[in-house]
Amino acid sequence: MQHATIEAEPTPLSIDLDKTAVVIIDMQRDFLEPGGFGAALGNDVSRLRAAVSPCREVLAAARQAGLLVIHTREGHRPDLSDAPPLKVERGNPALRIGAPGPMGRILIRGEPGHDIIPELYPIAGEPVIDKPGKGAFCQTDLELMLRNRGIETLLVCGVTTEVCVNTTVREANDRGFRCIVIADCCASYFPEFHDMGLAMIKAQGGIFGWVSASKPLLNSLAVAAR
Ligand code: C5J
Numbered sequence: 001m002q003h004a005t006i007e008a009e010p011t012p013l014s015i016d017l018d019k020t021a022v023v024i025i026d027m028q029r030d031f032l033e034p035g036g037f038g039a040a041l042g043n044d045v046s047r048l049r050a051a052v053s054p055c056r057e058v059l060a061a062a063r064q065a066g067l068l069v070i071h072t073r074e075g076h077r078p079d080l081s082d083a084p085p086l087k088v089e090r091g092n093p094a095l096r097i098g099a100p101g102p103m104g105r106i107l108i109r110g111e112p113g114h115d116i117i118p119e120l121y122p123i124a125g126e127p128v129i130d131k132p133g134k135g136a137f138c139q140t141d142l143e144l145m146l147r148n149r150g151i152e153t154l155l156v157c158g159v160t161t162e163v164c165v166n167t168t169v170r171e172a173n174d175r176g177f178r179c180i181v182i183a184d185c186c187a188s189y190f191p192e193f194h195d196m197g198l199a200m201i202k203a204q205g206g207i208f209g210w211v212s213a214s215k216p217l218l219n220s221l222a223v224a225a226r
Contacts, residue, residue: 006210006217019152020151020152021068028115036113051184061217070126073128078105083098133167151177153180
């Protein structure tokens with residue numbers, strides 16, 4: 001058993017690294033690059049880039065420490081059979097889920113835009129969870145994978161803070177997992193939603209979880225590795 005103390009809000013935490021996984025949410029071209037789903041919704045996708053470099057550092061440290069790393073991708077089957085019509089039918093028809101775009105059909109599995117950005121690309125052995133919704137536990141085998149490996153704590157990174165990160169953290173919290181959201185490894189198209197999304201997680205004594213940052217986490221992982 002290898003413990004690490006993590007500086008976090010609302011309280012510092014001691015976690016068992018053997019029971020800890022890094023979960024990287026939806027760092028896909030469709031959300032981070034022009035011409036994808038995020039841009040189709042009218043967002044300035046450049047706002048999400050701030051999370052890439054801290055995520056890379058955490059990913060490298062997690063791999064070095066031998067932590068389980070899980071990646072998620074939001075998207076749908078090419079025939080849209082797993083996409084709720086109400087999700088598809090929103091917005092400009094030319095820019096909807098399944099419409100053709102510069103990175104292939106928007107938010108469709110197997111298309112270039114659906115894939116994870118090269119900087120954070122999974123390596124062999126890192127599970128990739130394809131999810132049809134915002135939460136990573138909804139209609140996926142994520143919970144089964146975590147339970148089979150005895151995971152108790154999730155270090156959560158990714159985009160967007162108030163949508164897929166928050167939804168996943170709430171789902172995880174209700175299932176009894178301890179979530180530590182790594183603030184600078186997350187980002188939103190709306191800075192104020194990023195801040196509020198993190199505030200909501202750590203409020204009321206950590207009602208959904210804890211919030212830390214990449215630097216203290218990297219320091220803790222380095223200490224634990226000695
Ligand atoms: C959104 C996500 N923003 N990954 N998805 O629709 O947060």
